Amino acid sequence: MFAVSHRDGDARSGELSTPNGTIATPGLLVYTHRGGSMNLTPDMLEPLRAAGLQGLQLDVLQFLNQPTPGVLSGGGGGRKFLALDAPGTVLVATGRDPAIYEYTGAMRQATNEWASGAATVTPERYVEALAAVRPDVWVALSDDVPSDSRTDRAAKSVDRTAAWLGACLAAAQQQPGLAAAAAWAVVQGAQYQHERQRCAEAVAGQPGVSGYVLGGLGTGESPEQRQQIVQAVLQRLPAGAPRMLSSVGTPEEILEAVAQGIDLFDTAYLLDVTNGGYALAFPLSQEADEAEQQRRQQQQRGSAAEAAVGAAAVAAAAAAGVVGKRAADECGRDDSKINLWALAYRTDRRPLLPGCTCFACANHTRAYVHHLLQTHEMTGQVLLEVHNTHHYLRFFAEVRKAIAAGRFAAYRDWFLQRRQRWLVGEGGRQ
Amino acid sequence: MQCGRARAARMTLPHYVCETPMFMPVGTQGSVKGLTSRQLEELGCQVVLGNTYHLENRPGSELVAEMGGLHSFINWPRGMLTDSGGFQMVSLLHLADITEEGVTFQSPTDGRRMLLTPEHSIQVQNRLGADIIMALDDVVPSTAADDARFEEATHRTTRWIDRCIAAHGRPTEQNLFAIVQGGLDERLRDISLKGLVARGTPGYAIGGLAGGEDKRSFVKVVSQCTAGLPDGKPRYVMGIGYPLDIVICSALGADMYDSVYPTRTARFGVALVPEGVLKLKNAQFAADYRPLDEECGCMVCRRYSRAFLHPLAAKGLPFATNLITYHNIAYMMRLSQQIRDAIKEQRYPAFVRDYVARQFPAGDYPEWVVESCRLAGIELGSSGGGAGDGKAAAADGSAAAADGSAAGAAAAAGGSRQGGAAADGAG
Ligand SMILES: [Zn+2]
Ligand SMILES: [Zn+2]
Numbered sequence: 001m002f003a004v005s006h007r008d009g010d011a012r013s014g015e016l017s018t019p020n021g022t023i024a025t026p027g028l029l030v031y032t033h034r035g036g037s038m039n040l041t042p043d044m045l046e047p048l049r050a051a052g053l054q055g056l057q058l059d060v061l062q063f064l065n066q067p068t069p070g071v072l073s074g075g076g077g078g079r080k081f082l083a084l085d086a087p088g089t090v091l092v093a094t095g096r097d098p099a100i101y102e103y104t105g106a107m108r109q110a111t112n113e114w115a116s117g118a119a120t121v122t123p124e125r126y127v128e129a130l131a132a133v134r135p136d137v138w139v140a141l142s143d144d145v146p147s148d149s150r151t152d153r154a155a156k157s158v159d160r161t162a163a164w165l166g167a168c169l170a171a172a173q174q175q176p177g178l179a180a181a182a183a184w185a186v187v188q189g190a191q192y193q194h195e196r197q198r199c200a201e202a203v204a205g206q207p208g209v210s211g212y213v214l215g216g217l218g219t220g221e222s223p224e225q226r227q228q229i230v231q232a233v234l235q236r237l238p239a240g241a242p243r244m245l246s247s248v249g250t251p252e253e254i255l256e257a258v259a260q261g262i263d264l265f266d267t268a269y270l271l272d273v274t275n276g277g278y279a280l281a282f283p284l285s286q287e288a289d290e291a292e293q294q295r296r297q298q299q300q301r302g303s304a305a306e307a308a309v310g311a312a313a314v315a316a317a318a319a320a321g322v323v324g325k326r327a328a329d330e331c332g333r334d335d336s337k338i339n340l341w342a343l344a345y346r347t348d349r350r351p352l353l354p355g356c357t358c359f360a361c362a363n364h365t366r367a368y369v370h371h372l373l374q375t376h377e378m379t380g381q382v383l384l385e386v387h388n389t390h391h392y393l394r395f396f397a398e399v400r401k402a403i404a405a406g407r408f409a410a411y412r413d414w415f416l417q418r419r420q421r422w423l424v425g426e427g428g429r430q
Numbered sequence: 431m432q433c434g435r436a437r438a439a440r441m442t443l444p445h446y447v448c449e450t451p452m453f454m455p456v457g458t459q460g461s462v463k464g465l466t467s468r469q470l471e472e473l474g475c476q477v478v479l480g481n482t483y484h485l486e487n488r489p490g491s492e493l494v495a496e497m498g499g500l501h502s503f504i505n506w507p508r509g510m511l512t513d514s515g516g517f518q519m520v521s522l523l524h525l526a527d528i529t530e531e532g533v534t535f536q537s538p539t540d541g542r543r544m545l546l547t548p549e550h551s552i553q554v555q556n557r558l559g560a561d562i563i564m565a566l567d568d569v570v571p572s573t574a575a576d577d578a579r580f581e582e583a584t585h586r587t588t589r590w591i592d593r594c595i596a597a598h599g600r601p602t603e604q605n606l607f608a609i610v611q612g613g614l615d616e617r618l619r620d621i622s623l624k625g626l627v628a629r630g631t632p633g634y635a636i637g638g639l640a641g642g643e644d645k646r647s648f649v650k651v652v653s654q655c656t657a658g659l660p661d662g663k664p665r666y667v668m669g670i671g672y673p674l675d676i677v678i679c680s681a682l683g684a685d686m687y688d689s690v691y692p693t694r695t696a697r698f699g700v701a702l703v704p705e706g707v708l709k710l711k712n713a714q715f716a717a718d719y720r721p722l723d724e725e726c727g728c729m730v731c732r733r734y735s736r737a738f739l740h741p742l743a744a745k746g747l748p749f750a751t752n753l754i755t756y757h758n759i760a761y762m763m764r765l766s767q768q769i770r771d772a773i774k775e776q777r778y779p780a781f782v783r784d785y786v787a788r789q790f791p792a793g794d795y796p797e798w799v800v801e802s803c804r805l806a807g808i809e810l811g812s813s814g815g816g817a818g819d820g821k822a823a824a825a826d827g828s829a830a831a832a833d834g835s836a837a838g839a840a841a842a843a844g845g846s847r848q849g850g851a852a853a854d855g856a857g
Binding site: 033034035036037038039041042043044066067070071074075081082083346347349359363364365367368371372374375377378379380381382383 | 504717748751753
């Protein structure tokens, strides 16, 4: 069940209800690998509910073997076997691991299990694994091809995706365990608008389909190309159905897609940010941004005044101090995140993001996380993943709030302008 | 509380009041493999180790001091212990050389010759600020040196303790432990014991073990040392992490243990259970829906089955390592608690008998186990005999031969001492 509660331009907010819980949209599905978060044990993941954790993404192809569907079913089904059975946890099973592709589009080497999975998977086997996972929402198997595929390959992928949807729906009829789960169709077609449209028309309104996934994106297409594809596809999908954009996930990309009417995201963005040693640090609202600006200006004015009053030596020392502070603030950061590998954080006692209420920020310093990265201690990744997931979930909450208040356009403009301001201002100073 | 030679005690440290016997997990570089300090607290850890050699390399003790000490830097409110750094220099670095002045070694960063003296080690440990600091001792591998070298090392360790005591700048905030040396030689151990006991340090460690010596010699030394150390001071057997070894050493009157074994073995997919170990990579666990340890009740055992962990462990995923590490620490903490309870309730001999019987269900008790229990005044009863000088690891019937991947470094009793080397090698 999906209900839109607010519209703001093409952006919309609402709620996706499932037997095991609801997801507020626009929403983020937190990435899992074989049913586990990359670094977080359940006791670290659970508290993220307070920040808005509701939905988890699972890749069905990871449950074709090791463990097999039989093992999952024998263990009480995916929810229980994977220990994802806390009340309110919504499981969305897809046929694509978003971490297989970089969010910039290149194929990943390390986690590329797609090739072997795709070689043997049929719609019937796929649905067998689905039934064992027992998700709340399942996404049909599709022929996932990258944006720059040749036209004939794209056409073939559209034909296959439509045929596999039919086969999946038929096979799912035989699985009582999937009776209460929502079935979603995928739209493929690479970068070609006419193929995308053909696919959308082929899967839209199929009996039993209640939602749609835009697949094959985040694979190297330009932002303009993606925008055009999304627009062309959404025009041909039922307006009241939930729409998910797969494998696209930077804050700017999220805002652009939400502006077009996308409701749900699965992405490996947080994985990449965390693995890179970054902590997300962008302000969540315009008010927070302005307060931060003010604080910085005061700091600068204060040190400028100091420098003006004192003797030359004092001025030089103060200037050095200012440079030091600025370096600590600006080295190893961009407009949205700080890089904890940077030496600037060696003795920084501040939390990853001052004001953040996540476990990592409440308990540990940048200096400690920097040290953990330097010494290749896993706990560094754990703390970063906690913070990044927490921060991103709160970002989505702000997006929903802006839509509900009818000020999404202003929110998005502020966010994008902030980035511009950074590029010409603070960032350029480095 | 005493039960035979075994004892349960309370040890008051500046940051925490500990219950002994206890196992102390090793947080070599300021974290215990993938766990947060909050999780260690929840697991009941009382003291966490830091390795001085590693911490002085990165981030450096001066930085740690600037950040308010190790406790504050890693946000750990309970007890901490740092080692002297000497052992890891000798074992990790080529060209390390010991003279009366100290340990000379080649800097791993710029290749310069450097010197670690007793004074320098204590100074660094004073900056790190752990509750317990260790004296710099003259370390000789117990299996690879001549008698003359052991003789020299024994006396030098005693001379160095005086330099450590003199250099100790924070005696009211940090407890300096002396380390008994003397190899496997009874006479030398006796000399070492007498010399160090005379100095009256707040606690004592039994050093020079866990280096590949045979188990019988190992227990003999522990037994001699615990007998020769004062009753009112804690006794710490360095580098001991095999659960069975801890049960045995506690029977002989030891109080503290540390080793990277529980965390290191987790990285190879090996979980600790009362029967021995589970090697989760083995296909036999593919559809085994039991928790790792049915008696455990830790977060991992409450939620996950062996079948869930098997494919993750087989692929070596960090998620699996994190979960198994968590359980293994929980296991060591529960074992420590069980040992304490059994001593306090005056039933430690029965506890040891049950524990050994579970690890060797066929009754084929290794001779060293039988003998050490006899030293502790515990009769084990029937022994199959002939099992010889087992290495005290896996007793799980299916996985009897200790975990292959870890066997090399763990052939001795694991230990933070090997641990440093292992962490670098297998990291
Ligand atoms: Zn945070
Ligand atoms: Zn457990």
